Amino acid sequence: MTLQAERATGAAGAAPSGHERPTATRRRFGRVAGWLGAMPYLLFLAVFLIAPIATNVWTSFQVDGSFSLASMARLFEPQYRDAFMQTIRLSLLTAGAGGVLGLILAWALATSERPKWLRNLVLSFSAVASQLGGVALAFAFVAAIGVQGLVTRMILSLTGWSLSDSIQLASFWGIALVYLYFQVPLMAILMLPAFGALKKQWSEAAYSLGASRFRYLRDIAFPIMWPPIIGALLLLFANSFSAYATAYALAGGRVNLVPILIGFFISGNVMTDDSFAAALVTGMIVIVVAAMGLRTLLERRSNKWLR
Amino acid sequence: MAALDTPAGAKPLSGRRRPRVTGAAQATIFAVALILFFTPLVASAAFGFTLPGKGFTLDSLDVAVQNTSFLPQLSSTLQLAALSTLASLLLLVPTLLFLHLRAPRMLPLTEWLSVVPYVVPAIALVSGANLFFRNMAPGFLVSTYSLVPFYMVLTLPLVYRTLDAGIRALDIRTLFAASASLGATPLQTLARIILPNLRASMLGASLLSCALVLGEYALASLLLHSTFPVFMVQVGMNQPRAAAALSFLSIVVTWLLLAALSGASAKRTRKSGPARSTRQTSKDLPTQESTPAEQSSATKGISR
Numbered sequence: 001m002t003l004q005a006e007r008a009t010g011a012a013g014a015a016p017s018g019h020e021r022p023t024a025t026r027r028r029f030g031r032v033a034g035w036l037g038a039m040p041y042l043l044f045l046a047v048f049l050i051a052p053i054a055t056n057v058w059t060s061f062q063v064d065g066s067f068s069l070a071s072m073a074r075l076f077e078p079q080y081r082d083a084f085m086q087t088i089r090l091s092l093l094t095a096g097a098g099g100v101l102g103l104i105l106a107w108a109l110a111t112s113e114r115p116k117w118l119r120n121l122v123l124s125f126s127a128v129a130s131q132l133g134g135v136a137l138a139f140a141f142v143a144a145i146g147v148q149g150l151v152t153r154m155i156l157s158l159t160g161w162s163l164s165d166s167i168q169l170a171s172f173w174g175i176a177l178v179y180l181y182f183q184v185p186l187m188a189i190l191m192l193p194a195f196g197a198l199k200k201q202w203s204e205a206a207y208s209l210g211a212s213r214f215r216y217l218r219d220i221a222f223p224i225m226w227p228p229i230i231g232a233l234l235l236l237f238a239n240s241f242s243a244y245a246t247a248y249a250l251a252g253g254r255v256n257l258v259p260i261l262i263g264f265f266i267s268g269n270v271m272t273d274d275s276f277a278a279a280l281v282t283g284m285i286v287i288v289v290a291a292m293g294l295r296t297l298l299e300r301r302s303n304k305w306l307r
Numbered sequence: 308m309a310a311l312d313t314p315a316g317a318k319p320l321s322g323r324r325r326p327r328v329t330g331a332a333q334a335t336i337f338a339v340a341l342i343l344f345f346t347p348l349v350a351s352a353a354f355g356f357t358l359p360g361k362g363f364t365l366d367s368l369d370v371a372v373q374n375t376s377f378l379p380q381l382s383s384t385l386q387l388a389a390l391s392t393l394a395s396l397l398l399l400v401p402t403l404l405f406l407h408l409r410a411p412r413m414l415p416l417t418e419w420l421s422v423v424p425y426v427v428p429a430i431a432l433v434s435g436a437n438l439f440f441r442n443m444a445p446g447f448l449v450s451t452y453s454l455v456p457f458y459m460v461l462t463l464p465l466v467y468r469t470l471d472a473g474i475r476a477l478d479i480r481t482l483f484a485a486s487a488s489l490g491a492t493p494l495q496t497l498a499r500i501i502l503p504n505l506r507a508s509m510l511g512a513s514l515l516s517c518a519l520v521l522g523e524y525a526l527a528s529l530l531l532h533s534t535f536p537v538f539m540v541q542v543g544m545n546q547p548r549a550a551a552a553l554s555f556l557s558i559v560v561t562w563l564l565l566a567a568l569s570g571a572s573a574k575r576t577r578k579s580g581p582a583r584s585t586r587q588t589s590k591d592l593p594t595q596e597s598t599p600a601e602q603s604s605a606t607k608g609i610s611r
Contacts, residue, residue: 031410031412033409033410034406034409034410034412034413035410035413037402037405037406037409037410037413038402038405038406038410038413038416038417040398040402041398041399041402041417041420042417042420044398044456044459045420045423045460045463047456048436048456048457048459048460049423049424049427049432049460050423051435051439052432052434052435052436052438052439052440053427053431053432053435054435055435055438055439055442056431056434056435056438056439059438104336105336105340108332108333108336108337108340111329111333112330112333112337115334118334118337119337121341122337122340122341124566124569125340125341125344126340126344127565127569128561128562128565128566129344131518131519131561131565132558132561134522134523134524134536135522135524135536135539135540135543135554136522136536136539136553136554136555136557136558136561137347137554137558138554139351139539139543139547139550139551139553139554140347140348140350140351140551140554140555140558141347142543142547142550142551143347143350143351143353143354143355143547143551143554144346144347144349144350144351144354145350146547148354148547149350149354150349150350150353150354151346151350181343181344181347184340185344238426241428242428242429242430242431244428244429244430244524244525245523245524245525245536248524248525248540249524249540249543259428259430262430262431262434263430263525263529265434266430266433266434266437266529267528267529267531274438277434278434278438281430281431281434281435284428284430284431285426285427285428285431288426288427288428289426292425292426293426
């Protein structure tokens with residue numbers, strides 16, 4: 001056992017020691033064993049993740065059993081293009097607003113020192129809130145600022161202004177507001193490590209060399225912080241783009257969003273057209289993958305600094 | 308700090324004033340954040356558990372609980388959570404241990420695959436699953452338990468990362484070698500050394516998986532299975548108070564699960580403190596490096 005473990009280390013290249021000479025058969029055995037060991041995991045993902053997605057993409061390019069771009073082309077019909085534009089606008093809005101507010105929250109979390117309990121309370125609550133969402137959050141917001149909601153009635157009796165008339169939950173702005181509930185803490189949580197990597201010595205060095213606060217932010221903080229900031233914004237964008245449950249529970253079909261549209265196609269509320277439904281999904285995947293791929297590229301860059 | 312570093316008398320005023328302004332700003336930000344965080348929670352509790360002119364009451368919950376489909380749907384959700392968590396652990400723990408021990412060269416591939424569900428929206432997975440299994444195995448999606456593998460896929464990025472970080476912190480090769488040199492068989496090492504040391508990260512992975520599965524709506528509703536979130540939406544159609552009460556309870560449960568996770572991983576961080584430097588920095592999600600709370604939320608939730 002000891003020997004085997006040591007040889008495995010050598011074969012893996014973790015410790016390139018001179019007197020280690022793995023024979024060809026042993027190396028081949030290692031490779032086969034590796035594939036065999038990973039096989040259950042790979043098979044599982046192949047059946048339940050890769051195959052469904054591949055089938056979906058394949059279907060979106062098939063009309064009546066032959067290759068066709070017709071379904072994908074239909075994505076540009078006004079009704080569906082509008083859905084994509086609405087979803088993109090919603091995602092940009094919630095990522096942008098959530099990003100700015102989340103950045104402020106992250107700054108407060110990263111730099112606050114004195115009341116430790118307060119910081120920890122906000123931190124743990126941010127962690128939970130960034131995970132909330134879905135149906136429960138939607139109903140909680142209905143209870144707060146819906147037509148009969150607690151806050152609505154309170155404001156109405158205090159000022160006579162009806163909140164629910166101005167911000168309807170079952171509308172674009174209502175959905176955006178609810179999304180912010182998880183986007184802001186998510187941004188804060190994502191940005192915390194980056195703030196932590198901004199070493200205090202850098203600002204001290206800059207100030208002692210006579211830099212102003214603005215100069216420090218422009219020449220030192222910003223160049224280091226922008227890749228993680230953009231990366232986090234892209235994640236927020238993807239997050240909001242692919243959200244379904246919250247929007248559905250809030251608005252049903254009243255807002256023209258891509259995930260809700262796809263939901264209607266799948267549950268058969270509108271005419272069944274497998275190929276076109278699949279094309280909608282493919283369009284959605286392309287956008288989310290683009291956002292997340294860009295994030296990965298940026299992260300490679302930012303990892304240089306955030307060690 | 309600034310006051311110490313600046314030469315005496317250089318800028319005493321700004322050096323002293325800045326922290327106070329900053330502190331006030333931070334306190335304001337925290338206060339506003341907490342108020343905004345808590346408003347929907349307090350509102351849902353107040354809305355769900357009171358009736359006009361009656362004060363605190365459980366009436367609205369009563370209506371929901373007496374609904375004949377309440378218990379079956381709750382129990383099917385709990386079963387799904389337990390089953391997918393268990394299945395995830397059974398699939399991932401042996402695989403990861405084996406790969407770390409014998410074939411570390413496979414790890415980049417498996418890790419890359421584990422974040423793929425991250426870029427596939429749940430709704431896209433439903434559509435693909437519908438198309439694929441309707442053609443290949445038409446009976447498969449009928450059973451509620453067919454959701455288990457898909458929930459495993461959806462929770463994979465988080466569960467994989469939690470377990471992987473736990474294993475990396477252990478240096479299992481050395482442990483295996485050391486216990487073998489003391490005469491233990493590999494099985495004994497596994498049962499008495501490795502698994503007990505992995506308990507914290509397995510617990511963390513389980514809590515995450517449970518918390519996410521309990522709130523999942525998109526897959527369940529679109530594959531026409533009745534789980535608790537689906538029930539909540541049905542109730543919400545005509546009994547908003549009951550829905551608010553149920554929402555409040557389910558948010559509290561999620562919160563407790565994630566808080567337990569923070570507690571568990573805080574303990575682990577303290578235990579494996581020195582080993583942390585060897586952990587690889589992940590390229591996608593921050594692992595549980597600095598604060599325990601970070602790990603639970605470094606991703607988008609699947610429940611949306």
